[in-house]
Amino acid sequence: MKLVLFDIDGTLLDSGGAGTKALNLAFEEVFSIRDAFRGIAMAGKTDIQILKEGLRGNGLDSENGDIAVLCDSYIRNLTVEIENPRRHLKPGVRESLAILAGLDDVILGLLTGNIEAGARIKLDPFGLNSFFSFGAFGNDNEDRNMLLPVAIERLKRLYGREVEFKGCVVIGDTPRDVECAKVHGAAAIAVATGPYPYESLVRSGADMVLMNLSEMDYTFLRD
Numbered sequence: 001m002k003l004v005l006f007d008i009d010g011t012l013l014d015s016g017g018a019g020t021k022a023l024n025l026a027f028e029e030v031f032s033i034r035d036a037f038r039g040i041a042m043a044g045k046t047d048i049q050i051l052k053e054g055l056r057g058n059g060l061d062s063e064n065g066d067i068a069v070l071c072d073s074y075i076r077n078l079t080v081e082i083e084n085p086r087r088h089l090k091p092g093v094r095e096s097l098a099i100l101a102g103l104d105d106v107i108l109g110l111l112t113g114n115i116e117a118g119a120r121i122k123l124d125p126f127g128l129n130s131f132f133s134f135g136a137f138g139n140d141n142e143d144r145n146m147l148l149p150v151a152i153e154r155l156k157r158l159y160g161r162e163v164e165f166k167g168c169v170v171i172g173d174t175p176r177d178v179e180c181a182k183v184h185g186a187a188a189i190a191v192a193t194g195p196y197p198y199e200s201l202v203r204s205g206a207d208m209v210l211m212n213l214s215e216m217d218y219t220f221l222r223d
Contacts, residue, residue: 001105001106001107001161001163001167002105002106002107002163002167002168002169002221003107003109003151003152003155003163003167003168003169004100004106004107004108004109004168004169004171005108005109005110005111005135005136005148005151005168005169005170005171006108006109006110006111006112006132006171006172007110007111007112007113007170007171007172007173007174007177008110008112008114008119008122008123009043009112009113009114009122009173009194010043010090010172010173010174010193010194010195011090011171011172011173011177011191011193011194011213012089012090012093012123012126012128013087013088013089013090013093013122013123013126013128014086014087014088014090015081015082015087015122016082016084016085016086016087016088017081017084017086018078018081018082018084018087018122019042019078019081019114019118019122020037020042021077021081022074022075022077022078022080022081023036023037023050023051023054023074024036024037025073025074025077025081026070026071026073026074026077027054027058027070029073029077030066030069030070030073031058031060033058036054036057036058037050037054037057039057040053040054040057043173043174043176043194043195043196044113044144044172044173044174044175044176044177045113045144045176046113046114046138046141046142046143046144047071047074047113047114047115047118047138047139048067048115048138048139048142049113049138049142049143049144050113051067051070051071051074052067052142071115071117071139074115074118075115075117075118075121078118078121078122079121082121082122082124082125083125087125087126089126090191090193090212090213091193091212091213091214092212092213092214092215092216093128093213094126095213095214096213096214096216097128097131099216099218100218101131103221105221106221107155107159107161107163108131108132109132109133109134109135109136109151109155110132110134110135110136110137110151111135111136111147111148111151111170111172111177111180112135112136112137112138113137113138113144114137114138115137115138115139116135116137116139118138119135119137133158134151134154134155134158134159135151135154136148136150136151136154144176144177144179144180145179145180145183147180148165148168148170148180148181148184148186149184151168152165152168165184165185165186166185166186166187168181168184168186168187169181169186169187169188169189169220170186170187170188170189171188171189171190171191171213172188172189172190172191173190173191173192173193173194173195173196173201174190174194174195174196175190175196175200175201175204177190178190178201178204178205178206179204182205187207187208187220188204188205188206188207188208189206189207189208189209189210189216189220190204190206190208190209190210191209191210191211191212191213192209192210192211192212193211193212193213198211207220208220
């Protein structure tokens, strides 16, 4: 059995800037700070990590209890901002998910830096939530490298299914996605559909690097 875990932003979809805009609007609502995340790189980070960087970058205490308030504002704004014409799926996503979901020995899940509510909002317009009954999210742990154990434990608790780290495959678009798999001895597939070029992902140590998911080689399921 393989547990195949997908990142969201840059891997499955592009939200059309909805995530960044909703984060900026949250800071504007809570602190009256505009464009709070200018200059802050977000790719591969968890939402909680990003929010804390935003707080520190604007001279605010990142441990003062504002994260929950910011998350609430972010979700309200994301619900509105996701309804934009620029959002789109990455190439090969729907086809790959359909193939994997049809295999008896594969379980699909999410491993994403998004907090769960945000992840579901981003997936919903594309009808992708039905592929992912569970996952590990940015609100489970702000350290992405700690999310794979969360996903394995959640699978066991919810469905009584057990899988070892070596039976897991993490699919993402950044070196951080690769790292969060490799630190546990899991496999990593990187797709160059996000901000990192193909060559950079090759250097990250991924077991397979694709230009996009339409190039997926499913022989990895037999390893």
